[in-house]
Amino acid sequence: MPIFKIYCDESRQNIGQYMLVGGVWIQQEYGWNYVNEFEDFCKSQLGLVCPMGHMKWQKVPSKPEGKYFEAYKKLVDLYFDYNSQNIMFFRTLITDRNLYNFSHPIYHLGDYERGFYNLYCQLILNWIQKNNVYHIRVAKRPIKKLFPADNEKFRLYLLQRKINNKFMQKICKYYYSSIKPPVLSIESRLAKSRRLIQIADILMGAVGFYWNKEHLKDNCKEGKLYLAKYIAQKIDQENLIFETRWDNKKFNIFYFDTNKSHYK
Numbered sequence: 001m002p003i004f005k006i007y008c009d010e011s012r013q014n015i016g017q018y019m020l021v022g023g024v025w026i027q028q029e030y031g032w033n034y035v036n037e038f039e040d041f042c043k044s045q046l047g048l049v050c051p052m053g054h055m056k057w058q059k060v061p062s063k064p065e066g067k068y069f070e071a072y073k074k075l076v077d078l079y080f081d082y083n084s085q086n087i088m089f090f091r092t093l094i095t096d097r098n099l100y101n102f103s104h105p106i107y108h109l110g111d112y113e114r115g116f117y118n119l120y121c122q123l124i125l126n127w128i129q130k131n132n133v134y135h136i137r138v139a140k141r142p143i144k145k146l147f148p149a150d151n152e153k154f155r156l157y158l159l160q161r162k163i164n165n166k167f168m169q170k171i172c173k174y175y176y177s178s179i180k181p182p183v184l185s186i187e188s189r190l191a192k193s194r195r196l197i198q199i200a201d202i203l204m205g206a207v208g209f210y211w212n213k214e215h216l217k218d219n220c221k222e223g224k225l226y227l228a229k230y231i232a233q234k235i236d237q238e239n240l241i242f243e244t245r246w247d248n249k250k251f252n253i254f255y256f257d258t259n260k261s262h263y264k
Contacts, residue, residue, distance in 0.1 A: 001231050002027060002131070003027070003134075003195070004025050004027055004028060005031055005134075005135050006135070006136045007023055007026070007137050007138075007194060007196040008022065008023035008120060008136065008197070009021070009022060009139040009191060009200050010022075010119075010141070011205055012212065015209065016097070017098060017211075017212055018096060018097065018211045019208075020092050020094050020099050020120045020204050020208045021092070021093050021096070021123050022091060022123070022124070022200050022201075022203065022213075023091060023123060023136075024089070025197055026089075027088070030082065030087050032077055034088070034195075034196065035196070036081060037139070038071075038074060041071075042071055046070060046071060047067070048067070048071075050109055053097065054192035055071070055199075055201075055209075056198055056201045056202065057202050060072055060202070060223050062222045064223050069226075072202065072227055073227070074094070075195075076227070076231055077183075083249075083251075087247075089127075089249045090251055090252060091127060091252035091253075092117055092207050093122055093256050094133055094207070094254065094256065095119060095255075095258065096210075100115070100119075100256070101115065111146050113143050113155050114145075117155055117156075117158065119160075119256070120159055121159060121162050121166070121253075122253070122264075124136070124191075125166055125167060126246055127165055128163065128167050130171055130182070131189075132182060133182050133184050135184055135186075135187075136160070137186075137187055137188070137189045137194065137197065138188050138189070138197075139188070139191040139197050139201070141188070143155055144175050149237075152188055153188075155206075156187065156188060160183050164181035164182065164253070165181075167181065167182060167183075168181060203231065206227060206228040209240075210232075210239045210240040210241045211241055215239070222225070223239040231242055235250060
C-alpha cells in the first residue's frame with residue numbers, strides 16, 4: 001500500500017484579495033531523495049558550504065542573477081522532475097478573502113480556526129485515494145484560541161478526524177466498510193526546517209503572486225516575476241491565473257468558490 005507524505009502551508013492569510021493553502025504530495029520513500037538531491041546540487045554546483053536557509057516565496061532574491069536564485073530554480077526543477085516520474089504532486093486551493101468568512105456563524109460556529117482548517121480539508125479530501133495511506137505535515141502557526149486550553153495539536157486532531165470521516169462517508173457508499181481511514185497522522189513542523197514545506201510555499205506563492213496581480217504593480221520584484229514566469233513556462237502557460245480539473249496531477253489550481261459551495 002503506497003504511503004504518501006503531504007507537506008502543506010498557507011499564504012496571504014491577512015493580505016491581498018486571494019488567500020491560498022497548498023501542499024505537495026510525495027511518496028514517502030522519495031522524500032529524502034528530493035531533499036538530498038537539492039542539497040547536493042547546492043554544494044557541487046553552487047559551491048555552498050552550508051545548506052540554504054529558510055526558502056520561501058517572500059525570500060525569493062530580488063534579481064534572477066546569482067547562486068541563491070539558482071537554488072530556487074533548482075528546487076522548482078526538482079519538483080517537475082519528480083512529478084514527471086509520478087511520485088510527487090502539487091495542489092493549491094484559492095479563496096477570495098472578501099467572500100470566505102473564516103468565522104461564519106453557521107458553517108464554522110463563529111470559530112476562526114474551524115474556518116481556517118476547513119480550507120485544508122477542502123484541499124486534501126478529494127485527493128485522498130482508498131488504496132493509499134497518508135501522513136500530513138503542516139507548517140507550524142499560532143492559532144486564534146477559542147478557549148484557554150485550545151492549541152494547534154488539538155486543531156490538527158480535529159482536522160484529521162474530519163478528513164477521515166468525510167472520506168469514509170464517501171467511500172463507504174461504494175465499498176465495504178472494512179476500508180480503514182487513510183490519514184494516519186497530522187502534525188505541524190517548522191517550515192524553516194522542512195524543505196518540502198518550502199517548495200509547497202514557493203509554488204503556492206507564485207500562484208498567489210499572479211492571482212493577486214502583483215506582477216502588474218510598479219514595484220514588482222524582478223526575481224519574483226522571473227520565477228513565477230519560469231514556473232508557468234514549465235506547464236506551458238503564460239501565467240498562473242487559471243483553474244485546473246480536480247484530477248490534474250501536474251500543477252493543480254483549485255478556486256474554492258463559496259458562492260457555489262455549502263462549505264462545512
